[in-house]
Amino acid sequence: MxxxxxxxxxxxxxxxxxxxxxxxxxxxxxxxxxxxxxxxxxxxxxxxxxxxxxxxxxxxxxxxxxxxxxxxxxxxxxxxxxxxxxxxxxxxxxxxxxxxxxxxxxxxxxxxxxxxxxxxxxxxxxxxxxxxxxxxxxxxxxxxxxxxxxxxxxxxxxxxxxxxxxxxxxxxxxxxxxxxxxxxxxxxxxxxxxxxxxxxxxxxxxxxxxxxxxxxxxxxxxxxxxxxxxxxxxLDDLVPAVDGHIDAASEIRGPVVVEPGARVVRSRVHGPAIIGAGTLIEDCLIGPGTSVGRDCTVRATHLSDSIVLQGAQVHTPRGLYGSLVGRYATVGPAEPDEPAHRLVVGDHARVEIIAA
CATH class of the missing domain: 3.90.550.10 (Spore Coat Polysaccharide Biosynthesis Protein SpsA; Chain A)
Structure with a gap:
């Protein structure tokens, strides 16, 4: 047909x-x-x-x-x-x-x-x-x-x-x-x-x-x-597979895919979740409903119900949920003496900031 x-x-x-x-x-x-x-x-x-x-x-x-x-x-x-x-x-x-x-x-x-x-x-x-x-x-x-x-x-x-x-x-x-x-x-x-x-x-x-x-x-x-x-x-249909490296200090729970070349260091990954090839997850809690693309770096972050696309870098202690992070985007902390949020936001983007 x-x-x-x-x-x-x-x-x-x-x-x-x-x-x-x-x-x-x-x-x-x-x-x-x-x-x-x-x-x-x-x-x-x-x-x-x-x-x-x-x-x-x-x-x-x-x-x-x-x-x-x-x-x-x-x-x-x-x-x-x-x-x-x-x-x-x-x-x-x-x-x-x-x-x-x-x-x-x-x-x-x-x-x-x-x-x-x-x-x-x-x-x-x-x-x-x-x-x-x-x-x-x-x-x-x-x-x-x-x-x-x-x-x-x-x-x-x-x-x-x-x-x-x-x-x-x-x-x-x-x-x-x-x-x-x-x-x-x-x-x-x-x-x-x-x-x-x-x-x-x-x-x-x-x-x-x-x-x-x-x-x-x-x-x-x-x-x-x-x-x-x-x-x-x-992700509910995910078949668990670990082809990357998970260190002894990390925990994997539920259906999780860790693709080749990915590394999970001192982190917890609670599925369903997928970690893309060549990605580093370090000192993180990755929650259900999360897909992290290839060649990303995610550090010191609580990430759930989100998609992080290829090459992105995420480091935010406040954590992210319900988020879509674009290719090669950077989400990170401000310098300690910065008086306010500092953003570089492209056309048609949407940013939601928790009120102080």
Whole structure:
């Protein structure tokens, strides 16, 4: 089966991290998000996968390769501008031909998998099959109105006043019927060809469009809080492995991965947690839900429920929790005679300081 992955988003809501890293490659449990997407598609039966990429095309192709290490074949398609999901499908028509295919958003992660839903769609072959889930605030998503038998009556993109709380998640089963629909619709008010408009076109003309509720964990990693929540969930599946060095004064508790070349010195690491290759953890308490990337230095710090990216240095006695530290960033103490906090903060960054 074929699959199309949209990995060309600019990641505006994840700035400043996406100034230097494409959103699809943001690490979750020390692996790029896109690796989880590809693994999910392989689990769903897709072996021929096209990644639609934008300005980060070279970076993504270098990171993901030809797909052989994932057991799939990866090809790349450049979308010059992000003009909507339906536009990406239209651009990929030479790859898709008239085959049924899966459309997966590159920033949507499904750790529990959607195999049973996709298997049903492959058996029954509706014109379109949606995966939906109840959300607290559906205004940021496509929203589906679904009959008791699963038939989709209406689908609207990011409605100001949603008529249901069923969000359309970033995994679609599509047939060749969608190409006619995309050819018939016009760009939306925001100038994009919306996949929801194409699906509504199919509904209005009597095609079978169905939805199935997904009860597992799912995240669109568009915001830092969602990245942290997804990291926590993925760490729950961690298989313990210690390939680095842990000295006699240190303690490891729970599921912990210490990658090759990493050193844990006079520290406690309480899993689930992962310590990246070449990283030094010294005089620290590393708490659950923490991923520390490769080649970092973390000293005299209590760190929990956080992600520290490659090459960062963290040394703060007050500790950090719920934090996302960027690549090669430095978090450290001020000089003893400094009268106040001293910060170098980049564009779109957020800093929260405990009041004295």
């Amino acid at each position: 074929k699959a199309l992955v949209l990995a060309g988003g600019s990641g505006v809501r994840l700035r400043p991290f996406t100034y230097s890293t494409p959103k699809a490659l943001i690490p979750l449990a020390n692996k790029p998000a896109l690796e989880y997407v590809v693994a999910h598609l392989r689990e769903l039966g897709a072996r021929d996968i096209c990644l639609v990429v934008g300005d980060w095309a070279d970076t993504i192709s270098e990171a993901m390769g030809d797909g052989s290490r994932f057991g799939v074949r990866l090809t790349y398609l450049r979308q010059e501008r992000p003009l909507g999901l339906a536009h990406a499908v239209r651009t990929a028509r030479p790859f898709l031909r008239d085959d049924d295919f899966l459309l997966h958003l590159g920033d949507n992660v499904f750790p529990d998998g959607a195999a049973s839903i996709v298997e049903e769609y492959r058996r029954t072959r509706p014109a379109t099959g949606l995966v939906v889930q109840q959300v607290a605030d559906p205004r940021a998503y496509g929203v589906a109105e679904v009959a008791a038998d699963g038939a989709v009556l209406r689908v609207v993109e990011k409605p100001a006043q949603p008529r249901t709380d069923l969000a359309v998640l970033g995994l679609y089963y599509l047939t060749a019927a969608v190409h006619e629909a995309i050819g018939a619709i016009a760009p939306s008010l925001r100038g994009e060809l919306e996949i929801t408009d194409a699906i509504q076109w199919l509904i209005d003309r009597g095609h079978t469009v169905e939805a199935r509720r997904y009860s597992g964990f799912w995240k669109d990693i568009g915001r830092s809080d969602d990245v942290l929540a997804c990291n926590r969930r993925l």
